[in-house]
Amino acid sequence: MADFGYKIQEDRQINYDSNDRTLFYFLKRVEPSISLCIGCGTCSATCTVGQFTQFDLHKIMLYVRRGEKVHIANEIKKCMLCGKCSLVCPKGINTRNIIFQTRKFLHSNK
Amino acid sequence: MSKSVIVIGGGIAGMEASAYLSAMGFNVTLFEKDEKLGGHLLNWERLFPTKRLGSEVLTFLKKGMDDKIKVHTNTNITKINSENGKYFVTNHNNEIFEADALLITTGYDLFDARRKEEYGYGIYDNVITSAELETMFLSGKPIVNKQGKVPKRIGFVHCVGSRDRKVGNVYCSKVCCVTAVKQATEIREHLPDCETYCFYMDLRMYGAKFEELYNEAQEKYGVTFIRGRLSEANETIDGSLLVKVEDTLVGRPLKMTVDLLVLMVGFEPSKGTKDIARILNLSTNSNGFIEVVDEHTLTNVTNQKGVFVAGTTTSPRTITNTIYDARAAAAEIACYLNLYTIESRVKN
Numbered sequence: 313m314a315d316f317g318y319k320i321q322e323d324r325q326i327n328y329d330s331n332d333r334t335l336f337y338f339l340k341r342v343e344p345s346i347s348l349c350i351g352c353g354t355c356s357a358t359c360t361v362g363q364f365t366q367f368d369l370h371k372i373m374l375y376v377r378r379g380e381k382v383h384i385a386n387e388i389k390k391c392m393l394c395g396k397c398s399l400v401c402p403k404g405i406n407t408r409n410i411i412f413q414t415r416k417f418l419h420s421n422k
Numbered sequence: 423m424s425k426s427v428i429v430i431g432g433g434i435a436g437m438e439a440s441a442y443l444s445a446m447g448f449n450v451t452l453f454e455k456d457e458k459l460g461g462h463l464l465n466w467e468r469l470f471p472t473k474r475l476g477s478e479v480l481t482f483l484k485k486g487m488d489d490k491i492k493v494h495t496n497t498n499i500t501k502i503n504s505e506n507g508k509y510f511v512t513n514h515n516n517e518i519f520e521a522d523a524l525l526i527t528t529g530y531d532l533f534d535a536r537r538k539e540e541y542g543y544g545i546y547d548n549v550i551t552s553a554e555l556e557t558m559f560l561s562g563k564p565i566v567n568k569q570g571k572v573p574k575r576i577g578f579v580h581c582v583g584s585r586d587r588k589v590g591n592v593y594c595s596k597v598c599c600v601t602a603v604k605q606a607t608e609i610r611e612h613l614p615d616c617e618t619y620c621f622y623m624d625l626r627m628y629g630a631k632f633e634e635l636y637n638e639a640q641e642k643y644g645v646t647f648i649r650g651r652l653s654e655a656n657e658t659i660d661g662s663l664l665v666k667v668e669d670t671l672v673g674r675p676l677k678m679t680v681d682l683l684v685l686m687v688g689f690e691p692s693k694g695t696k697d698i699a700r701i702l703n704l705s706t707n708s709n710g711f712i713e714v715v716d717e718h719t720l721t722n723v724t725n726q727k728g729v730f731v732a733g734t735t736t737s738p739r740t741i742t743n744t745i746y747d748a749r750a751a752a753a754e755i756a757c758y759l760n761l762y763t764i765e766s767r768v769k770n
């Protein structure tokens with residue numbers, strides 16, 4: 313069949329009626345400070361990994377909140393757990409522990 | 423004989439200024455168009471930032487109103503004349519009252535949410551205003567939507583009728599961000615299983631204890647904040663609403679259904695404020711509120727000698743700032759009547 317170049321576009325909308333926020337609720341339980349994030353981006357700006365790759369910590373946390381788990385497992389591996397992000401966060405969020413707990417969650421829910 | 427002041431508008435600003443002026447020995451007459459004194463405060467159950475009862479503040483204001491103050495409720499002003507530094511105010515019964523100074527405290531009106539058609543207020547059952555949610559809280563009845571269902575998810579839309587050039591209001595109404603945060607936490611207290619979402623452009627948490635309330639909303643009450651201005655709300659078959667917004671922090675569009683949508687309506691100069699400004703030829707600023715002669719130094723002074731302003735008549739503000747402003751206006755008027763005018767400090 314001739315290829316006319318048409319394809320079905322994926323829906324880009326975040327759908328709050330169907331998304332899966334279990335990871336967020338898990339993190340909220342084990343590291344309640346995650347709720348305080350204001351998306352200021354200081355953590356991402358200090359992160360050495362973010363300087364050289366697409367890795368972006370505050371976006372990852374936001375995706376977790378919105379129930380968008382795709383790509384997270386792959387992304388979060390890049391973190392070196394150096395803890396610089398926790399040092400600079402104005403809200404005192406234990407970002408390092410959030411990454412740590414996310415890895416644990418993803419590992420046990422494989 | 424001691425000098426006399428007429429105060430027009432018996433909300434917070436009018437009551438507190440009357441109390442101070444009377445305590446300083448002036449003859450005070452207060453006109454209020456409604457049946458009761460108190461203005462908008464009569465409609466709010468609990469106040470940000472502390473969640474104390476609005477009725478407690480009203481009791482405080484009432485205690486300030488001593489017997490010497492002549493209060494005229496259900497009164498409309500039809501005419502104001504001035505002659506030789508005196509003002510003559512005519513009411514709807516053609517009675518004339520005389521005063522040496524006037525204080526205008528006619529306050530604000532709420533933005534009419536029907537003007538933002540895309541949110542469906544007045545069209546869809548379950549789109550309500552922040553003021554209507556206060557009425558629900560005040561009634562003490564269970565929180566349910568129009569279909570009698572206990573809401574599982576409620577959305578709060580910030581900046582409805584404010585910061586919006588299209589409706590002609592470029593200014594920020596200052597109290598609606600913190601009111602949304604307060605109301606979202608109250609919903610969580612009433613209905614612990616109900617999710618709450620605030621859709622905001624910026625969160626303006628400038629006042630004492632506001633940021634703390636916001637932190638508490640996030641950490642203790644689990645309110646979710648989504649940065650983005652709602653583009654539209656559509657009613658679904660069961661009366662809930664499908665809302666669409668760009669989640670600007672994620673950079674993707676987002677949709678969700680909510681059982682109740684609360685519009686955080688902004689302030690506009692009240693009809694009374696506009697009427698009195700016209701009658702007295704008072705300058706108004708680009709937002710339609712009464713203009714003060716100098717934003718920093720002559721904050722209660724208008725372009726007409728002997729006419730002063732206080733409270734939300736000049737711009738949106740909190741109760742705390744309204745009370746400050748009313749007391750400042752009383753001091754200003756006392757100076758004027760004792761022949762010390764602050765203008766002498768700025769004019770050489």
Ligand SMILES: Cc1cc2nc3c(=O)[nH]c(=O)nc-3n(C[C@H](O)[C@H](O)[C@H](O)COP(=O)(O)OP(=O)(O)OC[C@H]3O[C@@H](n4cnc5c(N)ncnc54)[C@H](O)[C@@H]3O)c2cc1C
Nearest residue numbers: 431433434435455461462469470529530694733734740741
């Ligand atoms: C939903 C909502 C919740 C709020 N919650 C809080 C809160 O929790 N804490 C807080 O600090 N602030 C709150 N505010 C702000 C608060 O309502 C105002 O700061 C306060 O009401 C301002 O008082 P005012 O006296 O300036 O004006 P108003 O309350 O508007 O009073 C004006 C008075 O003048 C009368 N009047 C008008 N025209 C005439 C006329 N021509 N002749 C005679 N009388 C006239 C009116 O009837 C009224 O009684 C809230 C606002 C909104 C919209």
Ligand code: SF4
Nearest residue numbers: 349352353355370401
């Ligand atoms: S620095 Fe803290 S508040 Fe800012 S985005 Fe990162 S985690 Fe969130």
Ligand code: SF4
Nearest residue numbers: 359391392394395397
């Ligand atoms: S702990 Fe991970 S995310 Fe945080 S700064 Fe270090 S590498 Fe970046």
Ligand code: SF4
Nearest residue numbers: 581584594595598599
């Ligand atoms: S206080 Fe907040 S909701 Fe109200 S107009 Fe200002 S930014 Fe918008």
